[in-house]
Amino acid sequence: xxxxxxxxxxxxxxxxxxxxLLQHANNPVDxxxxxxxxxxxxxxxxxxxxxxxxxxxxxxxxxxxxxSFEDPQVAALMNRYFINIKVDREERPDLDQIYQxxxxxxxxxxxxxxxxxxxxxxxxxxxxGTYFPKQPRYQMPGFLDVLPRVAEFYASHKAEIGAKNVxxxxxxxxxxxxxxxxxSRAPLDAAARDLAGQFDRVWGGFGGAPKxxxxxxxxxxxxxxxxxxxxxxxxxxxxxxxxxQGGIYDQLGGGFCRYSVDERWAIPxxxxxxxxxxxLLGLFADAFALSGKPRYRQVCEETVGWLTRExxxxxxxxxxxxxxxxxxxxxxxxxxxxxxxxxxxxxEEYAVLAPHYGLDQAPNFxxxxxxxxxxxxxxxxxxxxxxxxKAKLFAAREQRVHPGRDDKVLASWxxxxxxxxxxxxxxxxxxxxxxxxxxxxxxxxxxMWRDGRLLASYKDGQARLNAYLDDYAFxxxxxxxxxxxxxxPQDLAFA
Numbered sequence: 387x388x389x390x391x392x393x394x395x396x397x398x399x400x401x402x403x404x405x406x407l408l409q410h411a412n413n414p415v416d417x418x419x420x421x422x423x424x425x426x427x428x429x430x431x432x433x434x435x436x437x438x439x440x441x442x443x444x445x446x447x448x449x450x451x452x453x454s455f456e457d458p459q460v461a462a463l464m465n466r467y468f469i470n471i472k473v474d475r476e477e478r479p480d481l482d483q484i485y486q487x488x489x490x491x492x493x494x495x496x497x498x499x500x501x502x503x504x505x506x507x508x509x510x511x512x513x514x515g516t517y518f519p520k521q522p523r524y525q526m527p528g529f530l531d532v533l534p535r536v537a538e539f540y541a542s543h544k545a546e547i548g549a550k551n552v553x554x555x556x557x558x559x560x561x562x563x564x565x566x567x568x569x570s571r572a573p574l575d576a577a578a579r580d581l582a583g584q585f586d587r588v589w590g591g592f593g594g595a596p597k598x599x600x601x602x603x604x605x606x607x608x609x610x611x612x613x614x615x616x617x618x619x620x621x622x623x624x625x626x627x628x629x630x631q632g633g634i635y636d637q638l639g640g641g642f643c644r645y646s647v648d649e650r651w652a653i654p655x656x657x658x659x660x661x662x663x664x665x666l667l668g669l670f671a672d673a674f675a676l677s678g679k680p681r682y683r684q685v686c687e688e689t690v691g692w693l694t695r696e697x698x699x700x701x702x703x704x705x706x707x708x709x710x711x712x713x714x715x716x717x718x719x720x721x722x723x724x725x726x727x728x729x730x731x732x733x734e735e736y737a738v739l740a741p742h743y744g745l746d747q748a749p750n751f752x753x754x755x756x757x758x759x760x761x762x763x764x765x766x767x768x769x770x771x772x773x774x775x776k777a778k779l780f781a782a783r784e785q786r787v788h789p790g791r792d793d794k795v796l797a798s799w800x801x802x803x804x805x806x807x808x809x810x811x812x813x814x815x816x817x818x819x820x821x822x823x824x825x826x827x828x829x830x831x832x833x834m835w836r837d838g839r840l841l842a843s844y845k846d847g848q849a850r851l852n853a854y855l856d857d858y859a860f861x862x863x864x865x866x867x868x869x870x871x872x873x874x875p876q877d878l879a880f881a
Contacts, residue, residue, distance in 0.1 A: 403845040404474040405792045406442035410451065414461035417472045420481060428469040428507035434540045435507065436468035436533075439475050439482050440500040442792040443657040443707040445716050446517045447500045452714075453520040454529045460520060463530065467537035468504075475499060476706060476796055477843050477851060489514045504536050512540065512547045578610050578618050589650050590625035596655070598645040599629060601665035608672055619676070626673050630685050631760040633750075636720070637743065638758065638780045640688030641696075642666050643710075652759050653751055656717045656789070657710040660697060660796075663689060664803035671810035686810050690819055693803070696791070701833070702825035703795035703844065704803050712789045719789050721755035722779075730782045735775035738768045794845040797834055797853055800826050801860035808864070808871040820872045827868065830861070 398418050400411040410417055418424035420437075428435050438455075440447035454460040464470050475482035482501070488511040489497035497516060504513040513536050518529040540547065581603055584592040591597045604622045611619020629635060632651025634643050641663055643654030667689050674682035697705045712719045724745050728736055740746045744761035751757045764772060804823045811819035833849055834841045840853035840861065 399472060403794070403848055403850065404442075404477050404843075405790075405794060405845075406440060406447075406474040406476070407472055409442060410455060410472055413451070413455045414458050414465075415455050415470050416461075416465045417470050420471050420473050420478060424469055424471050425507070425509065431469070432507065433467070433469050434512075434537065435505045435509070436464060436470045437473065437485065437503040437505055438471070438500055439473045439478075439485060439503070441474060441476050441707070442790065443659070443709040444499045445655060445657065445710040446498075448709075448711055448714075450500050450502075450517050450519075450529075454518070457520060460529060460533070463533040467533060469507075475501075476792070476794070476799075479798075479856065480854060485511065485514075489516075504540070506540075506547060510547075574610065577606065581607060581618065582621065585621050586649060590621075590628035591649075591651070592625075595649045596645050596647050597649055597651065599634070599642060599662060599666060601662070601669055604669055605665065605672075608669070608676070622669075623673055623677060626670060626682070630670070630681060633757045633759045635685065636688075636692065637760070638776055638783060639696075640685075640690075640692035642689070653757055654717075655710055656720055658692075658708040659799075660704055660706055661799040661802050663693065664799070664806035667693075667803075667806035668809040671813040675813050683814060686814060690807070690810070690816075693807075694822055698822065699793070699795060699829070702822070702829035703833070704800050704826055706792040706794050706796055706799060708788075709790035709792075712787045717751060717755075717757065719783065719786050721751050721757050723755060726782075727779065730778045731775050732771075735771045735778070738764075738771045739775040739779075742768075742772060794843055795829070795834070796844075797830060797840055797842050797857040798860045800830060801857070801864040804864040805860075805867045808868040812867075812871040817872070820868070823864075823868055823871070827865070 396411045397413060397416055399407040399413075402408060402411075402419055407417075407419060418427075424435070427433075473481050485501060485503050485505075486497040488503065489501060492511060492514050500517055502515045502518060503511050505511045515532070517526075518532055519526055520529050522528040522531065581592060586592065586594070586597075589597075592600055592603060604625060607618045607622035611617075611622070629642070629651050632646065634646045634651045634654045635641075636643070636658075641658050644657050644659050644662055645655050647653050647655055667686055670682045670685045670689070673679070674686070693704070696708065699705060710716050722745070724740070727739070727745060731739065741762045742760065742764050743756075743758040744750065745756050747761065749756055750759070804826050807819050807823040807826075811817060811823065830840075834844050836849065840857055841849040842851040842853045842857050843849070
């Protein structure tokens, strides 16, 4: 009979600095971080590797952790059949990119997190999934059933796995881009047509649920419109309107959640990521410059307020993300009942706020709670009581248990926020926003630049991991934007 594995001490992840890896340091799973120790052990024992990739603010990563990785029965199977490796996709975007592509090729659909990859000791994948429940449900196999079957398949099909992997890498190499003979507008025009074909003319955005902000596409649409293609720009502005009216935007505290689970932007996946909010900040500043709508400026001001209040390290860098969960419940920090709102407000304030944010309609979150969206326009004379109501509710919300925060500082994500801050400061004439952007650059220079090279991640006084091309590119882009906002010769002094 298979015995349960209970470690007498934390596993090897306890020596890591990543908040995500540390979340798993007390699992009964014999986790390894990615590195030569684990890879060598897999080759020596001829065991397949169970590679689990996720990040600290990922809701479904938490669900799988609680259901499976904290369960001694599941851990016993994992430890018996596999060498188990945990990867923080924010620290190792290179590994995540490789295995997300492998997932797309094996599963013939887009991936996500948690990413569950079964790979050979030579690091090539042969079976994959994302979230697995412990027991079969959601029309998905149970992890308890998957583990022994995958191990048995590996043991009995090694030659077949090797042959398939040769073909997979041939396909990857064939997908590498090739140089074109000349430059033209044709790819830009084709991209604009593709976006127009995906555009949701009712709710904005591109495609259906789940719906992501896709700031790069929106930026392209605005730039394309500036070249005389107005309809594409109108798609972008319409999308930004719908986003700022929806629940993907935090109507009380500012900042955008990562995506909406529905096509209407109403109910978000509640995690807030730095890398989304930096580009969106710049986009809303451009939208204000193009349209003059005060709401766009307000979104920028509220988002910067959230950033400096909740995401800024004392030394000047910006933290990575806020969790979707608090007290083990998704969205608990953000949602309300009418009774909770009534207790905090006067009758007049509630009478103004409730219809404006949809509290007079059916619950929109899990059938029993309300998440704020802009449901009805506001009369001009209702603005003062609404602002008083929002201030009271924000103060009440601050007394709740806050979502967990991933407090590592990533070079690339900080660069995206530095650029967004500097751009919004320049466009909206907010010189005070230049200072936090400058201080983030100073932080990177002082803490994450060593021996003439950039390091990708900083946590608990330690900078680690060599930067990737993305880190350098985003940082250069941010410095160019910051120089336009306010020139400081020392901003160039990284060498």
